[in-house]
Amino acid sequence: MAEGSRDLLGAAELLPPEELERLIEIDRVLQETMAQQSVEFWNREEFPFQWLKPLGDLGLGRVQVDGTSRLFKGLVYAVVARADVSLCALVGIHNELIVGMIDRLGSDAQRAEWLPRLEVFDAVGSFALTEPDHGSDVAGGVATSARREGDTWILNGAKRWIGAGTIADVVLTWARDEADGVIKAFLVRGDAPGFTATKIENKAGLRIMQNADLTFDEVRVPESDRLPGSDGFDKANELLLDSRAWVGWQAVGLGHAVLDDARSYAAQRVQFGKPLAKFQLIQEQIARIAGNATAAMGMMIQMARLQDDGRLKMAQAAMAKATCTRLVREAASLNRDLHGGNGLVTEPGHIASKLWGDAEIIYTYEGTYNINSLIVGRALTGVSAFV
Structure with missing residues (x-):
């Protein structure tokens, strides 16, 4: 090492x-x-x-x-x-x-x-699936509607927690076709009449990301802006599988940031006449933070192999998301504790509480820890606990 x-x-x-x-x-x-x-x-x-x-x-x-x-x-x-x-x-x-x-x-x-x-960030996109009344059950509960009139679709409804919603040039929006009940995807332009995006304020973490409440009030979308390959939620689920794995990588990177912060602070902060790094309890905390990040890394290396081979399944992606975010959540809490009072402020040089808040967010989004655990449980037992 x-x-x-x-x-x-x-x-x-x-x-x-x-x-x-x-x-x-x-x-x-x-x-x-x-x-x-x-x-x-x-x-x-x-x-x-x-x-x-x-x-x-x-x-x-x-x-x-x-x-x-x-x-x-x-x-x-x-x-x-x-x-x-x-x-x-x-x-x-x-x-x-x-x-x-x-x-x-x-x-x-x-x-x-x-x-x-x-591809060059000359435009920014956002992905609008989650709704105010349908978070974990969004797959069967999409209430945003799409009504076709000739070559135009009329969208009505609301979305919540949509990342980059207030700054997006295009919003990839999932809505249920009133005619056949099938969920379909539409490219809604950020300046479309009837579309509004309101920033969600005062979040505990992920505060740079501009999450938004979106409303669609008779928003007109041409048929040419409907994704032709998107009919049915199964298409979204294939990509959401990979995005769950992506959150595992977020947890790996955040774990490395936590480890950086813990080691730096322990080396510089002097108490009782010596650096914190010389105390056994502090070294144990840092070793556990490193162990969590390394365990997450090992899991995600295998997830990448499965993805490259086209063999990644939803239960595996859910296990990776749930486990890696649980590990970084624990690591961020250990780091915040290691910082004492300085772990309660967020300012240049003191970011433990920022890291902790961000860990809470990734523990919760892309399917909460509990929902992802139930996906794994269903795969292991053959019994669904959702209903």
Whole structure:
């Protein structure tokens, strides 16, 4: 084990040289230009639009379609989360659920219009599925409606907790066809009449990500903006499977940020005449934080192998999401405790509570810990506990 290393399993060494070189450069740029600034934007619940171009320059708007390995994509998400989890939420949703979905389920015209802009972050997309009254049960409970009139669809309803909802140029919206009851996806433009997005304020974590309440009041969408490959929720579920795995990588990166913060503070903070790092209790906490991050990394390496082979199942993705976020939630709590009173403020140099708040969010979204655990339980027992 190399002293000072975060990647205790040597996962990056599994990458081919060109991917490893690119990963190192992405990590370097994010740490030098964004990580230290993120706490100020986090405190203000403000999105740093000036980061979009650098993200595009790094190729982070197109990792879903650039032909790189799943392990590379996962490690990229991890290093972005290490810089800031909101930033990783933007990059991950943008790739997994916007670029990826338009690429796989969109028409040639839709791909030609949107992908060139999305891939360089000249445009931002958001994914609108969750609703005010349908969170964990959204698969069967989508209430947002779509009514066809000639070559136009009329959307009515509401969505909640939609990431980047207030800043999106295009909102990939799931609605139920009134005629046949099938859930379908539509590309709603951010300036469409009848569409409104209201920022959700005062979140405990993920404060840079602009989550929103969306309302659709007789929003008119041309048939040409309906994703032709999206009929039925099964299509969404295939991509949501990969996005659950993506949250596991977020947990890996956040775990590395927690480990960085714990080691740095323990080395610098002096109590009773010596650094905290010399106390046995502190070393045990840091070792447990490192163990949690490493266990999550090991699980996610195998998830990447399954994805590359086309063998990842929903129960495996749910287990990865639930387990990795549980481990980082514990690690973030240990780190906050290690910081004492300084772990209760969020300011440059003291980010333990920021890391803790962000851990709470990823523990909850993309299916709560309990819901994902029930998916695993159903696979193991053959019995559904949902109904």
